[in-house]
Amino acid sequence: MAVYNFGSINLDHLYKVDHFVRPGETMASLSYQMQLGGKGANQSIALARAGADVRHVGAVHTHDDAVIKELNEVGVNTSFISRTTTPTGHAIIQLNKEAENAIILFPGANHTLNNALVDEALEKVIKGDWVLLQNETNQIDYIVKQANQKHIPIAFNPAPMDVALTQQLMPSIDLLIVNEVEAMDLVQASTVDAAKDALKHQYPDLAILMTLGSKGVRYLCGEQDIFVPAFKVAPIDTTAAGDTFIGFFLAALMNELSIKEALTRACAASAVCVTRLGAAPAIPTKQEVDEFLVAQ
Numbered sequence: 001m002a003v004y005n006f007g008s009i010n011l012d013h014l015y016k017v018d019h020f021v022r023p024g025e026t027m028a029s030l031s032y033q034m035q036l037g038g039k040g041a042n043q044s045i046a047l048a049r050a051g052a053d054v055r056h057v058g059a060v061h062t063h064d065d066a067v068i069k070e071l072n073e074v075g076v077n078t079s080f081i082s083r084t085t086t087p088t089g090h091a092i093i094q095l096n097k098e099a100e101n102a103i104i105l106f107p108g109a110n111h112t113l114n115n116a117l118v119d120e121a122l123e124k125v126i127k128g129d130w131v132l133l134q135n136e137t138n139q140i141d142y143i144v145k146q147a148n149q150k151h152i153p154i155a156f157n158p159a160p161m162d163v164a165l166t167q168q169l170m171p172s173i174d175l176l177i178v179n180e181v182e183a184m185d186l187v188q189a190s191t192v193d194a195a196k197d198a199l200k201h202q203y204p205d206l207a208i209l210m211t212l213g214s215k216g217v218r219y220l221c222g223e224q225d226i227f228v229p230a231f232k233v234a235p236i237d238t239t240a241a242g243d244t245f246i247g248f249f250l251a252a253l254m255n256e257l258s259i260k261e262a263l264t265r266a267c268a269a270s271a272v273c274v275t276r277l278g279a280a281p282a283i284p285t286k287q288e289v290d291e292f293l294v295a296q
Contacts, residue, residue: 001128002053007040008136037279046247048075059109228263231271240279
């Protein structure tokens with residue numbers, strides 16, 4: 001069983017700052033790093049480090065073979081990553097002393113996916129595989145349509161949130177993964193509890209993962225309403241925490257762990273991730289998550 005991740009690949013420019021830059025202000029950063037990132041790439045790396053078979057479908061600039069090499073080295077299948085003359089996507093990230101971030105995103109090559117690449121990847125799917133999507137690439141509608149025709153389950157993490165697109169796709173997906181703000185935006189609720197109730201009422205047959213930051217995560221599906229608290233750690237950088245959670249949750253689900261076991265394992269992976277600086281480099285391995293759980 002494999003996960004076909006149609007996802008973004010970015011180069012992250014990470015600046016540690018005393019505070020977020022204000023209008024008209026020029027400020028020196030405390031440090032700088034350039035790292036592999038993008039929600040798609042992060043989730044593929046998390047899946048691979050969790051032990052899953054993951055095939056990444058995406059695009060980078062022709063000069064950025066080092067990006068593909070880095071994905072290969074952690075176990076991601078990169079056969080479906082195309083090369084283009086459009087610059088590789090990138091993000092400008094400010095990270096403040098409270099481990100909060102502010103991000104400017106340039107889509108670049110992530111918006112050059114085409115029908116032929118989608119079709120080529122989905123020709124290989126078999127029963128038991130999953131399709132994973134975020135909202136940082138183009139062709140989302142087409143990917144969902146083609147996956148539905150092949151009866152392949154779809155997990156959708158609609159970040160950055162596009163409410164209209166997400167509402168349009170919800171009848172066609174199997175697992176929706178949102179944070180608390182995205183959940184409230186989706187159903188125009190003013191509180192997390194109201195969003196939970198509205199989602200359960202409006203989409204009773206859809207599995208929904210609602211991540212709640214430092215509070216934990218909630219899983220909703222039919223009569224199921226499962227809450228797992230977050231592990232208590234001292235955060236350094238929360239940049240890839242959600243992506244790490246998604247990768248480890250899907251990997252555990254495909255290994256036939258129970259929902260609660262999968263949620264607990266994914267929370268542990270996120271907890272390890274936030275104690276490290278950066279996006280992709282902060283994502284733990286399966287062994288590191290095992291060791292963390294044993295220590296709890």
